[in-house]
Amino acid sequence: MNRAKTITSWVVLMLVMGLIEAGAGPIFAEPYQVIDVKDGGTITGVAVWQGEVPKLQPIENEANTNVCGQEVASQALQVNSKNKGVPYVLVYLEQVEKGKAPADKYWLHMVNCQFTEHIYPFVRSQLLVMVNHDLFFHNPDFFDAQNVSLLHFPMPDPGQEITHKFLRTSLQNEKGVMRLQCDVHNNMNAYWAAFDHPYFAVTDADGKFVISGVPAGKYTLVAWHEGYKVIREEKGRPIYDRPHIRQQEINVKPTKTIDVVFEFPVRKVFIDY
Numbered sequence: 001m002n003r004a005k006t007i008t009s010w011v012v013l014m015l016v017m018g019l020i021e022a023g024a025g026p027i028f029a030e031p032y033q034v035i036d037v038k039d040g041g042t043i044t045g046v047a048v049w050q051g052e053v054p055k056l057q058p059i060e061n062e063a064n065t066n067v068c069g070q071e072v073a074s075q076a077l078q079v080n081s082k083n084k085g086v087p088y089v090l091v092y093l094e095q096v097e098k099g100k101a102p103a104d105k106y107w108l109h110m111v112n113c114q115f116t117e118h119i120y121p122f123v124r125s126q127l128l129v130m131v132n133h134d135l136f137f138h139n140p141d142f143f144d145a146q147n148v149s150l151l152h153f154p155m156p157d158p159g160q161e162i163t164h165k166f167l168r169t170s171l172q173n174e175k176g177v178m179r180l181q182c183d184v185h186n187n188m189n190a191y192w193a194a195f196d197h198p199y200f201a202v203t204d205a206d207g208k209f210v211i212s213g214v215p216a217g218k219y220t221l222v223a224w225h226e227g228y229k230v231i232r233e234e235k236g237r238p239i240y241d242r243p244h245i246r247q248q249e250i251n252v253k254p255t256k257t258i259d260v261v262f263e264f265p266v267r268k269v270f271i272d273y
Helices: 003-017
Strands: 041-049 090-094 105-111 119-123 127-132 140-143 149-152 161-165 177-182 189-195 200-202 208-214 217-225 230-234 237-240 244-252 257-264
Touching: 041 090, 041 217, 041 244, 090 119, 090 189, 090 208, 105 119, 119 200, 200 208, 217 257, 244 257
Parallel strands: 041 257, 105 127, 119 189
Antiparallel strands: 041 208, 090 200, 090 217, 127 161, 140 149, 140 177, 177 189, 217 244, 230 237
């Protein structure tokens, strides 16, 4: 066997074993290093909405309507009426090579026909735990960067819990944020993102977030919010336009707190139903 065939065979074997992926980065890249962060800094902030808030059309649902309802409000855009805070914004750091240890587990709950974690970030090396709290069937389905179903988990039993390790997922689509849905309920739409480090957060009901224990240094801080204009439907399920993304260059100093504000939307979108 010549050298070219040997290399090709080796690469194919590695792909089959799941050690590399087509389209992924260098296979010998340095992994994230866990260290004792004694004098880490903190990043706090808020995502706020500027201007008029579009009213989104509800999503029609046909399954388990006695609990879920026939028309369910979209979670694609929610704005706090008191402070204009935007929940469900994924905020994360780039260029993180070392830092604090991640959580052991990252939970995804299905309750009353919704994903409690509408934005579901996790550290790819850790355990994912999915729990069906409803009395009926759910089927969480993770999509890849090409909007193709990557992995799904049939969960027919009340209280059922599934644990999984998502080691082979590459980050390729819009800062690595991809779709998650329940194949049974049209209104159960969310997003997932796999990271090598634990420096991320999702804004709360007031649009606020905190990222702590950050090693001193310069980083890019990214805020990602899903699109909210329906561009098409797939089997009665809305598919929204491209996300709204903001970023800031920050310099984290030991034990200090940085406060940031992200304004949305990035662009005006005319909603016409």
